[in-house]
Structure formats: C-alpha cells, structure tokens
Amino acid sequence: MGIFREICLPGQTVTDFRWAGAIAIALAACVALPGNEVRAQGGGLKDTFGKIEFPKLFKRNQDTLEETAQAPDGPGGLCLLPNGDFIISCHPFFDPEYRVMRLTRDGKWKAFPNLQMNVPGSGASPGEELDSVVGICCDEKGVVWMLDNGSRSETQEKIVGWDSKRNELQQIIPIFAVRKTSFLRNITLDPNHPFAYISDPAGGDDAAIIVVNLSNGRSRRVLEGHESVRPQRGVGIQLDGKFVEVKRADGGKTDFLSGVSALAVDRKGTWLYYGPRDGTTLFRIRTDLLRDAALSPDSLKTQVKGFSVKPICDSIAIDSKNNVYFTDIARGSIDYVTPEDDYLNLHLLVQDPRIVWPGGLKFGDDGRLHFFSNQLHRTKIFNSGKDVTEPPFYLFSVKPLSTRFLGGIGN
Secondary structure (H helix, E strand, O other): OOOOEOOOOOHHHOOOOOHHHHHHHHOOOEEEEHHHEEEEEOOOOEEOOEEOOOOOOHHHHHOOOEEEEEEOOOEEEEEEOOOOOEEEEEOHHHOOOOOEEEEOOOOOEEEOOOHHHHOOOOOOOOOOOOOOEEEEEEOOOOEEEEEEOOOOOOOOOEEEEEEOOOOEEEEEEEOOOOOOOOOOOEEEEOOOOOEEEEEEOOOOOOOEEEEEEOOOOOEEEEOOOOOOOOOEOOOOEEEOOEEOOEEOOOOOEEOOOOOEEEEEEOOOOOEEEEEEOOOOEEEEEEHHHHHOOOOOHHHHHOOOEEEEEOOOOOOEEEOOOOOEEEEEOOOOEEEEEOHHHOOOOOEEEEEOOOOOOEEEEEEOOOOOEEEEEOOHHHOHHHOOOOOOOOOOEEEEEEOOOOOOOOOOOOO
C-alpha cells in the first residue's frame, strides 16, 4: 500500500507561490536519494541547497512546552471536551485494551464513552461497539465524533457521535464510500453546516476525501487518486536510523498509509486544508464545492489549489489569524507557516527529544496548542511483528503564536 507516486500540481488551478524558494524550504528535512528522489530524515536539515536556518524561536517556545499527561497506549487522535477533559483514541497498531479513553479529573484514564462500547461482547447494542477508532473530534456542544475504520475486525466503517454532556448516544452513521484498501484516518467538522470531512489514505493511488452529510447520513468519495491526496513520489520518513516501511506478503517493501491524512477547516468554514502524509505541499479546496453533490468529479478536481509548504505530518491546526501548524514527524517538532510571508517558509515552533511521531493537534480553551507523541513507527506493523515502543506516550501543550484560536473542531 502507499507506493511512492509522483505529484504534479494541477496546472492553472494551483496557486503559484514562488516555487523556487518554497521548494528549498520544503526539502529542508530531506536527503537526496539516487534518481533525484528525496526522503525526510529525522534530525537532518541538509539538502542540495545547503543547510537551512530556522527562525530563532526554539528557546522561547521550548520553555513553554509542557507535559500535560501520559497516555496508557499510543494515541491515534485527540480532542478536548468543553470542560477541558482529554479524550484520546487508542491507535489499533498498539493492540490497546480500549478503543477510546477519557482522562478524568482524578487523573485516571477510563474507557469512553463506556466500557460496553469498548469491549466486544460486553453488552453494547448492535452497531454501537467500537472496533478501531483513530480520527476523533469534539464540537462546541460537547458531542464527540469518533471515526471507527473497522480495521481490527473488518467491520463496517462508521462515525459514532456521543453527547458528552447528556452522556447519551447522539448518532451512528455507517460510511459506505470506501474501498477494500481504506483506512479512515482523520475527521474534521464544518463549523457552519452539518457536514464532516474524512481523510482516507487507502492504498495511495486510491486515496480520497470522504464528505459526510450528518443530517441524512449520506457519504461521497471525492478527489480519489488526485495529486493532492496521493503520496509524493520519493518522499518518506527515516526515524531511529531506518526508513519507516512495511514488508508486503510478496517480500517487497511499501510505505504504509502515506496518502492524505491531516485535514482541517478554517475558522470561517470556507476552506478545507489537507495533504498527503508524505508530501511537501498543503492543499485546499472550498467547502461549498465539497458539499455540492451535483458537481462532477472532474470539475471538483480542477478547484484544488496548492497553498503552502508542509512537512511530513499526520495533523494540522489553524488559529484565528490563519497561522497553520503541523506535526513534523521527521524532525520531532511542531512547525508552522504564516500569512506574513505568504506561507512560503516553514518555521519551527518547538522541538524536543520526547516528541516522537507527534499528532493530534488541538487548541484548548486554555489558549494552548495540545498534541501527543505516540512512537507509531515502533509498533509491530513496522518492525516485523515486534513491538519496540518505549512508554510513556506523552501528551504535550505549547504556546501558539496566537492565543485566539479555533476551538471545538479539527482533526
């Protein structure tokens, strides 16, 4: 799955943001391979353009990095309830006991929303059991939307909405717009309309965005195979001294789940921002076009626009001043781009040795940017069946550029 593919920007529909300079920054964490390929390398800042110097924000933001909790298993997703409680999905690659957990005020992690929905055969109603949750988000009303991709037991993919204030089931929506290769990854909500947007990296060539109408439960698969959702050819991750790869049954190697992953909607709900995990370009498309079921697939693809540089990442977040933040997997850092320099340059917000495969970027009511470190590349699927993770799995927060934020939604 996810074999490296070449990415070509779609002609006149892609925003021109001075690619000569942008490419140099986008490749800052990459090394050249034979055949002019590049792969991101953790800790490496050299390429054919020489050493890249990042803005001197390291020490200031390093001082604001706070460890907020330690998760019992490697998180796959993160959200915060209106009262500030943490909710995490436990990534299925860790074989966790529970699918989703909540950090209570007494400092204990408990199954969320209840034990029955987390443990098969323990009493949940048919269709309510959670099988394999990765993407998770919470709306302003306190409804937690859990994206169950069914990968553990090959069950039907679905969205489960749980009202955390009333402690009751809100909605279950089966997702039928999937492929055999699907692995539904992240979910974000439209702030103005009853719609959700889901990333499906699938097998790379068949990666897509899934648009879900929360009112009628209908789902559509859009932009499938488009350059903006496929992994970029020759871009991959090197961590712990080796490339992150999975061996196929035929003995060959593949880069797993490298297609579209991170996605987020801006504060006004106008744009959906997204990109392949293994890619150096962040794309965007208008949400009204995604909601228009009458628009043809070919017409929709012409509306995709290149927006900024990006690192290899699984998560993004946008504040009220339109600064975009990324989890930089290769460097173990949080990066950002800003409108002040037309989103041309990738800046370093914070970096720390404890940040290992970061994800789950979310703004909290405390004005801080929250995220986790899950060591995903050390799980069995990437290490010939051997788990080499090194707990604890940290949850962190850091001071963002702007304390005015976009709360309640995101991936």
